[in-house]
Amino acid sequence: MNPSTSKAEEATNQAQPEELQSTSSQFDKYRKPDGSIDYDYFYNNPHEGNMQLECTIVRHMLAQIKIGMDLGKITLPTFILERRSLLEMYADHFSHPQLFAAISEGKTSHDRMMAALKWYMSSFHAGRNYDVAKKPYNPILGEMFTCYYDFDKSTPSKPVLDGPVPWANDRSVAFYAEQVSHHPPISAFYAEHVANKVICNAHIWTKSRFYGLSIGVVNAGRAVISLLDHNEQYIFTFPAAYAKGILSVPYVELGGSATAVCPQTGFKAEIEFLTKSLWSKAANRLTCKVFSPNDQVPTDLIEGEWTGVLKLKKCPGSKNSPSKDQVFIDVTATPIHQKLVRPLGEQQPKESRFLWRYVTAALFVNDVDLATKRKSEIEQFQRDEAASRRSNKTDYAPKNFKRVQADDDESPWWYHPSLIDRLQKGSQIKLE
Template identity: 45%
Template structure:
């Protein structure tokens, strides 16, 4: 799901093409709001595979732009088989209790990167389940020294004893301390009576703290923007008319043991072939192995060692070999 947040990688890298802080900020908001629909192809919530400690996922997105000559920068990054014009992504399950996923993406040719760490906290609400997303991500534009701190909405599974359905809710923010631009966005949950599903409202503020743009619409449909200073109204983003760019993942045979698609290949095969008992047995095998490994580490007083991310505070990990670090070498 985290990799699907880059399903419109062209919107991600286009942030760097804008000339003013205001236009770059608007593009960050547009990319952010464009991202949620791709990971939610079904309106029905489905139980995901439980992440395994140390599990990783790598992929890239080909945005079709021409490459510069320095592909070595990309090959030292999160995806060694990428070129510098690709958008590359890596994630790692860096903690099991609580379940923390750390992730990182970059495009070397555009000097843009994003580094984040998220974990979930579930809560039963009668006939619903709330999954709160705790943590944030920092998008950095290296050529402008701009850092955008981004938070994420909660997810809700509704009518869990009937016909279940999914929605998102809660307030999120996007802030750039250097330029002073900020956005307050709310994912609205459906009212009990009447009302529409999947609505968002957002307000963008400039360095003077004055509102200059309002956004509304459906996060999985059409979103509109109205600019108070120019009086211009426009379609901000239309998820129905904008093609998703598919992620490119190495064949399973070339993946390491703990890469997601290889790790879960038996479970996936049995689910697709509707052999539910075998799928359950394969899933239980992986989970039991994880418990035994945890017990063995505890007996030997050993600490789990992450592969690609390093600790950066309490319940926080950061990608070890960021683009900004490699460009300085």
């Protein structure tokens, strides 16, 4: 056992059986030479083993809920779960790490605003591992996920031993996520590129409602990009998500408004994610208006598909507007880098892949009953932990995140020790 492992983590590990037990030989082809199951295989091969959605079960579930009902307490059938935690899904927002690192390289504040928008608009498409909409596992309180993206191998690098991912280097993008609250279910995540001094602090939690033929998910919270060399922050909100076609083949669309604001320079952007309509079959579209400081008329206009090509368009009334449409970004031609995750044998008990390994393995071989059983064990363990805290009259304290304003429930969560802490420049950045 890792000497830094807490008693709670030891209990989590002991609460689960040493190995999956099955009366069949369904796991035999996934065993290592020593006979143990290779759980890393199930995570590293996400496209295999997909199950067909059983619409009769979905209809049975929908018959129990009413239009407008909050779905926060509805348990979805295990067979429609994606084989990973929600914390890991958030890491996919950095699958274009080169765009995240490049935000600080803009020569002007306008260039950096546009670079931040380019990363943000390209960050939604990379996590589509399934052709149909599936729901990741709900993280339990205290769950963690760590990974990094090693995309710049041509430049000499050095390890960042005091960072959130000590096995990453200063030219990679390191990512750390933690479930910091259960009610409401808040996930917080942090990313950094040390060489360019770019960091991201974010917190997000979802509220779901049933609308008859779709499920709407409001993503509350925000992401704050900090450029330490420029003393600038870019504060983003998130669009809503809609699961449609739930009686046939479910798919996900993003919809609604989001904003991006830089308080230090005055640049701001209004982003509208557009869903399919009766008069238009176009999908995954957005439009973005960028405003310079003190301007009431947009200086830049971006339109297109966030899953394809976004164009910088001629913007009437703007002196800096291009004379003709230009490609702002083509995400299909932008390299996606795979996250690098430690093998499960090196992970702590509450790291996502280790924690959910039995559920993931069972779903991979389509054993829904076994997956449901293992999922229930994890959920029961979370309830037992909560009962123990109530009995001892103690509050839960996240491992690496703190609220910026401890007495404000709406305040964002900030990772510590962040790159700001480690460079001892905290006084230069005001936490918004």
